[in-house]
Amino acid sequence: MQNKMSIQGSWASRWIFILAATGSAVGLGNIWKFPYITGENGGGAFVLVYLVCILFVGIPIMMTEVFIGRRARRNPIGALESLSEESNTSTAWKGIGLIGMLAGVFIFSFYSVVAGWVLQYIQTMATGGLNGATSEQAGAYFNGLLADPQTLLIWHSIFTVMVIVVVAAGVNKGLERATRIMMPALFVLLLVLLGYAMSTDGFAAGWNFMFEFDFSKLSWDAVLVALGHSFFTLSLGMGTIMAYGAYMPKKASVGGTVLAIGALDTIVALIAGLAIFPIIFSNGMDPAAGPGLMFISLPVAFGQMAFGQFFGLLFFILIGIAAWTSAISLMEPTVAFLVEKFGMKRLNATVLLGIVCWAMGITCVGSFNFMSDYTLFGKNAFDFLDFITANIMMPLGGILIALFAGWAVKEQFAKEEIGVSDIAFSAWKISIRFVAPVAVTIVFVYNLL
Numbered sequence: 001m002q003n004k005m006s007i008q009g010s011w012a013s014r015w016i017f018i019l020a021a022t023g024s025a026v027g028l029g030n031i032w033k034f035p036y037i038t039g040e041n042g043g044g045a046f047v048l049v050y051l052v053c054i055l056f057v058g059i060p061i062m063m064t065e066v067f068i069g070r071r072a073r074r075n076p077i078g079a080l081e082s083l084s085e086e087s088n089t090s091t092a093w094k095g096i097g098l099i100g101m102l103a104g105v106f107i108f109s110f111y112s113v114v115a116g117w118v119l120q121y122i123q124t125m126a127t128g129g130l131n132g133a134t135s136e137q138a139g140a141y142f143n144g145l146l147a148d149p150q151t152l153l154i155w156h157s158i159f160t161v162m163v164i165v166v167v168a169a170g171v172n173k174g175l176e177r178a179t180r181i182m183m184p185a186l187f188v189l190l191l192v193l194l195g196y197a198m199s200t201d202g203f204a205a206g207w208n209f210m211f212e213f214d215f216s217k218l219s220w221d222a223v224l225v226a227l228g229h230s231f232f233t234l235s236l237g238m239g240t241i242m243a244y245g246a247y248m249p250k251k252a253s254v255g256g257t258v259l260a261i262g263a264l265d266t267i268v269a270l271i272a273g274l275a276i277f278p279i280i281f282s283n284g285m286d287p288a289a290g291p292g293l294m295f296i297s298l299p300v301a302f303g304q305m306a307f308g309q310f311f312g313l314l315f316f317i318l319i320g321i322a323a324w325t326s327a328i329s330l331m332e333p334t335v336a337f338l339v340e341k342f343g344m345k346r347l348n349a350t351v352l353l354g355i356v357c358w359a360m361g362i363t364c365v366g367s368f369n370f371m372s373d374y375t376l377f378g379k380n381a382f383d384f385l386d387f388i389t390a391n392i393m394m395p396l397g398g399i400l401i402a403l404f405a406g407w408a409v410k411e412q413f414a415k416e417e418i419g420v421s422d423i424a425f426s427a428w429k430i431s432i433r434f435v436a437p438v439a440v441t442i443v444f445v446y447n448l449l
């Protein structure tokens with residue numbers, strides 16, 4: 001059973017798997033969300049808590065998802081079911097996969113709308129639309145975009161189609177090919193932009209903001225955000241990494257591979273911060289500007305700097321690529337499930353899921369305009385879907401996966417798959433059995449009180 005291949009195909013090599021999983025991980029979460037939540041939560045101390053969460057919770061859970069997927073070689077629901085059976089335990093665990101598919105649709109719906117903003121800004125930058133703009137003008141431009149459902153809907157639709165086209169083409173001709181082209185481009189763009197940021201006067205201020213730990217600024221709320229973001233940024237707790245793991249070559253060690261993915265995602269987030277905050281500081285702007293940080297402050301900053309239009313354009317192309325490779329991975333678990341469970345054609349499964357995601361995304365388009373009065377727990381659809389996925393569904397899904405692997409799955413299976421030294425395996429086991437579940441529970445409980 002362990003040596004069979006997924007019917008969807010498999011990655012050509014361990015490196016392709018690393019790049020594909022990194023393509024999933026590196027997205028709007030790194031370049032849009034991480035800098036703005038770091039700004040909102042005071043900088044350094046938040047970054048430190050986030051790094052701790054990645055290392056002690058995120059990485060062990062990622063190893064777990066990869067090994068489950070690779071052992072079962074199926075979609076997440078099928079994988080959880082088959083590992084339950086193999087371990088003689090209840091197959092109710094497959095319910096985690098169901099929550100994950102729902103989370104995937106929810107995330108896609110707001111992700112695609114933000115990606116749509118990025119596409120709009122690629123156009124704006126290319127045509128020099130914000131050259132020399134003041135903060136007021138750039139703010140008005142961004143708010144004008146949000147107030148315009150038609151434009152938002154068009155970009156949301158275009159982005160959804162871009163994703164469908166790749167996913168429908170399959171693991172090798174779609175996902176893998178996109179990975180081979182887009183990931184090198186992403187790394188080159190990132191380094192160019194880092195070099196540009198290092199040449200600005202604000203680099204030291206940006207560096208200090210991110211790495212000076214001021215714990216007085218830390219709240220339980222910020223810890224929840226950091227923990228939730230560590231799941232979001234590594235694409236954990238909703239089946240994506242499990243689905244990608246199902247296509248991983250047998251030979252490669254799960255442990256080392258996952259460390260590489262986690263390290264790459266973290267490096268990209270830190271570089272994004274180091275590319276953005278210096279520009280913010282060298283123009284005397286507010287790091288706590290929230291979700292608009294990237295869309296208001298940055299164009300202003302770029303608009304006033306030498307070669308700013310050019311680098312601004314590169315910047316938004318970079319984010320567009322990152323968002324694209326992540327959105328592709330959001331669809332993969334459910335598409336694989338529809339194909340494997342119901343024998344659907346991959347094309348049909350992708351289009352069906354794409355329509356569901358697209359329709360759901362309309363609520364996020366409307367959140368900023370015609371539906372802004374519809375709120376749930378005081379949040380519009382966009383904020384609500386962002387909040388419950390990142391801060392609740394993904395940590396919960398991740399913890400259930402951890403409990404499953406730590407307590408219900410035969411230990412020997414984990415050991416065979418993860419393939420690390422005895423000490424590293426013990427560390428994994430302690431994290432998955434105790435550290436991760438306890439940490440998430442504490443943070444949840446504190447935030448409920």
Ligand code: PHE
Nearest residue numbers: 025027028029030232233235
């Ligand atoms: N990890 C992606 C990011 O940081 C978001 C994502 C979450 C992608 C879940 C796929 C699955 O932007």
Ligand code: NA
Nearest residue numbers: 025026029233
């Ligand atoms: Na990420």
